[in-house]
Amino acid sequence: MLERLRYRLRYISGTDIALWIVAALLLTMIVVGSYNILTEGRYTGRQWLDFVISGLAQGSIYALIALGYTMVYGILFMINFAHGEVFMSGPFTAYFLAEYLKQKGMFQSHPLLALLLVMLLSMLVSTVIAVSLERLAYRPLRGAPRLVPLITAIGASFFLQYTFRGLYTPGFKAYPEVEPLKGTWVFFPNSLHLEIERMLIAVFVSSVLLLILLYAFVQFTKTGRAIRAVAEDQQAAALMGVDVDHTISVTFAVGGAAAGAAGVFYALMFRQVNYFMGFFPGLKAFTAAVLGGIGNLPGAMLGGLFLGVFESVGPSLFLEGLGVPAAYQLKDAIAFTMLVLFLIFRPTGILGERLAKRA
């Protein structure tokens, strides 16, 4: 026991010590801040619950986007940095359908049907963009060193942003409101009187349903089995008669469809779309994928929900207690600090998939 400890101590470097000090400091900050705010009683239990619920809704959107990152990584070992733009392309295009349906009065007469149409168009556009991206930008570079597709992805990201900026003009566009999703629903009116915004519930529930659906698709269908086989060993999959190129296309399509759906949820929650809307959710979802363990499907879902709640509760919980003004604006800083910490201390993510299985 003592022997082993001495052995391990010998291999601790100065950098390790510095990193552990940073981690300890951050942890102290979190504990002290949380303690202050909780003893102070600035927020009621209900308000904390609100933070958690909006965090879950936001997190389920991250989870849907993160799915695309993690599936593509699982199969090609590349980070598709243009995935945020895949997410943007759907709802931005579907905005025009939404606007048209609103003018025709369909959003007023059949709001849910109209929403469904918008949703389908958004998913379709995102899917087409994702698949074309793979076909045109990534497939020709399949054999290249890993840095090459990565840089290409960043280029493709800018290309898509400015293409859509040129196509649809740079301004913000307001998504129509959906009448049945306005206001709140009250649960247990006699005892708890839990009042929750309808939109959050709708977004959370439909996202989770979609996540389950996609997971089942990968786990239980024949195509899903092909995806998993290609992710494990492309050549062995080809020897089973799996069409590898086609399977990679399908993977991009699934990720694209999920991102397109997430985009509509995002547009409904924040009521606006523009060409830059994919940047931050894209980075956040990437963070979520890393948190969960990139390449790992349930991990991406878990990571998304975790990140959503963390950045929703975090600012009020441990920054306000330290006297940081306007703590809520620092939620992005919290999210990315967490990314860095995870990459340093647990690069395998929560669910522990090895990051670089094969070089």
Add this chain to the structure above:
Amino acid sequence: MAYFEVRDLHVYYGAIHALKGISLRVEEGEIVTLIGANGAGKTTTLRAISGLVRPRSGQILFEGEDLLRYKPHEIVTQKRVIHVPEGRRVFARMTVEENLYMGAFTRTDRDKVEEDLERVYQLFPRLKERRRQLAGTLSGGEQQMLAIGRGLMAAPRLLLMDEPSMGLAPILVESIFETIQEINKQGTTILLVEQNAHMALQIAHRGYVLRTGEIVLHDTAENLRANEMVQKTYLGMA
């Protein structure tokens, strides 16, 4: 017309001339073995047949049709030429049974697939015991059984096997070779690549000896066993 025939096959890896005009043939119902030392080109030959490497020139004829115009997955779906690769390459994160069904991935004859599953379980009862287990947790021998079983699930018309004995304990090697012979008796044509020439020549009908990308000898297994050069170089007899 031969059942399966390779004619004057040349493969290059960059500037390296890996196969220098290989020709061989396999008749229906045979076990033909390809023996040779490390780096002689045995694996490359199989990889060329299943489409994983593109030959520079030559022909690979299955029932008279050239396989070179097919992609790897088409060789499986259209010709049922099945390659059990070196190092087993089972899908570690899938269960044993999922792996076996991957072997039957492109088949549509469901009833026959279930029959073949039963047949594989009969050949390898161990796999049946472990069918819900992840393939990554199997021992090397069990993984080799799984890799062969997975190949059989594709209903092969020609089974290419690459070093099925590699890394196995001697007692397992023997039983694997017995099973290969059994598979052949049940009607599957086999092209077997082996470093373990001793075992391979015991079960094969004919054999080819490969040295640095060329076939240097070709005869019946019996004659090869009696051949002085083969005895010296590959069977370790003085």
